[in-house]
Amino acid sequence: MNLGPYRVPLVPPSPKPRLLGFLVLAGWPWLVAVSLLELFLLVEPTAVALVTGELVGRLAQGADRQDASWSGIGTMLALLGALLVTGNVLRSMSWPLAERVAGRIDAAVREELTSRVLALPTLDRVEDVAVQDELTTMRSPLLTWTDEGIGAAAVGRFRAGLTMAGLVTAMLVLSQVVWWWGPATAAVALLLGRYRASMWREFLRVVSGTMPAAMRGRVWAAMMSDHRDAKEVRIFGLTDWLQKHADENTADAARRVVDSRVALLRREMSVFLGWAATASVVYVAVATSGEVSVGQIAATIGAVSAMFVISMSSQGEDMDEVAMPAVDAVTRIRALAPDLEPPPRSDGAGEIALRDVVFGYGEVRVLNGVTLTLTPGEVIAVVGVNGAGKTTLAKLLTGQYRPRTGIVVTEPAAYAVYQDFNRYELSAYENIRIAAPEATREQVEAAAAAVDATKLIEKLAKGWETVLSPKYTDGGDLSGGQWQKIALARAALAAACGARLLVLDEPTANLDIEAELEAFDRIRQVRGQATVVLISHRFSTVRKADRIVVLSGGRITEDGTHDELLAAGGEYARMFRLQAQQFKESA
């Protein structure tokens, strides 16, 4: 079934993603600093060659005439010393500075994307597979073995662009002797540099190709030691099986990387030999040209080695290869069209209602014309088989999804406890306070007391301050039911702090029957003015609601009190009797 353009599609990149465009995120002072430093370092080898040539020339002249101009030689020596010292100092700063600039770019990209995702008003956009894919791709280069992201690629590309300045300077020195020597040697340098860059690209492609196997290996290996997986790994005797999979995947990835690295080393040797041959030809040509001074010979030797250093130093294109999918992903996330309409909000009269609401995930329609009006302050239960769309309905009621068609009027002051509520690695106190960060200590403690969670918290190693995770020393690991009490305490706190709509999506599934009934009674007491929507498969609790609706086939098919629905003899009555029968039989 085609549901039409339910989501605003991701717009293809326009204009084309441009790596260098990310540089501005580092800030202009940093860019100027990198530019000046890199330009100096690129020109410095040639400047050293020139000064050396001049120095050697003067020394030779002086030796001939037995009257060396010592002041000129002294100046040249001072200049050479200054160049070498400054060059070495700046060279040691080059890498840290580039890293800093790259880090600033990556941080700015992360910050921007986080705020873009947070700005998406409804959850369906965040849950969109395409958006999640883009976010994963965007983050992935930061996780690869190269540890390089968009920032490093942009800086690399920028530095590669600057190398041309270095090459031109060295070329001019070489051309002083015979004009075409400069361009000819620079052409060879460029070709060899490009060949080397293409070899590295090939290597990176192989490494990227091994990432899935390496990741799989890591996942298998992690399952053997993860405390959550440990119980099944042991009971099913999976250790050897997992180890085999982990080894196979890791070994395969490692072998491909090593083979590729060896091939790369061999090819790099050929580049170096090629350059050695080129340099030899130039040296022989200079030495045999006859009309060249000793100084020019020295300058030529320096310029040739400067060209080699410059052409080999550029890693820019290699980094492009790793980062381009991320650059592409960032461009597409930036192009995410803003939502056309804001999420549903209250009309101010406290009304909460859905009218002819249609909603689906992708092509699959889940709600197919739901109409439901909640009376302020009532406790309404929603029942239905697994997958009927109860949680989906809850997310529409809390404004987290927008209906495809139809109208949702809801209460902005809404709070929900879903089945898969978050278990924050925070203290017990913070785990409850998170529902209303402005709450006072008294309110948090009262909320815990309201759902009978105080005792369990006080028994923890550090009481309220115990981090609720076994990963920490003195951390606490709660049972499923105990965690649900924490989640219910959040709901109680939200109600105490002004929530007008509480959605409880199977919040008591892990509690025993007695605890569940008690929890439900307590929530009723502390909810204040809030309307409560309860989703549950337990009819012992459901029957206590003021009203019950049945969700079936994407619609509300039954609506009434427990007694009314039993008397109607529909699906509710059938489900209720089935559960009641099971209880009788097992009693």
Ligand SMILES: Nc1ncnc2c1ncn2[C@@H]1O[C@H](COP(=O)(O)OP(=O)(O)OP(=O)(O)O)[C@@H](O)[C@H]1O
């Ligand atoms: N984020 C999602 N993306 C795609 N499909 C989804 C998503 N969430 C739910 N669904 C699908 O929508 C349907 C309704 O799911 P929902 O969770 O609303 O049902 P439910 O009535 O709460 O089920 P249960 O009683 O098992 O909790 C299911 O078929 C489910 O697979």
